[in-house]
Amino acid sequence: MGLSGAAWATLLIPTILAFVVMLLYGFWDRITGKEYYVDEEILAYDEELLREGGK
Numbered sequence: 916m917g918l919s920g921a922a923w924a925t926l927l928i929p930t931i932l933a934f935v936v937m938l939l940y941g942f943w944d945r946i947t948g949k950e951y952y953v954d955e956e957i958l959a960y961d962e963e964l965l966r967e968g969g970k
Contacts, residue, residue: 918926944950 939946
């Protein structure tokens with residue numbers, strides 16, 4: 916009762932893609948060189964959005 920090649924692909928490809936997305940999400944700050952912060956009112960990039968919001 917082994918799985919066929921198509922069944923293995925159906926199981927493994929989404930799993931591998933999920934791990935890749937999780938890694939990208941986890942290291943996005945390092946990849947983009949930008950840092951996120953949270954305060955009571957906004958969730959934004961450190962300085963960039965604050966400057967844009969003040970215009």
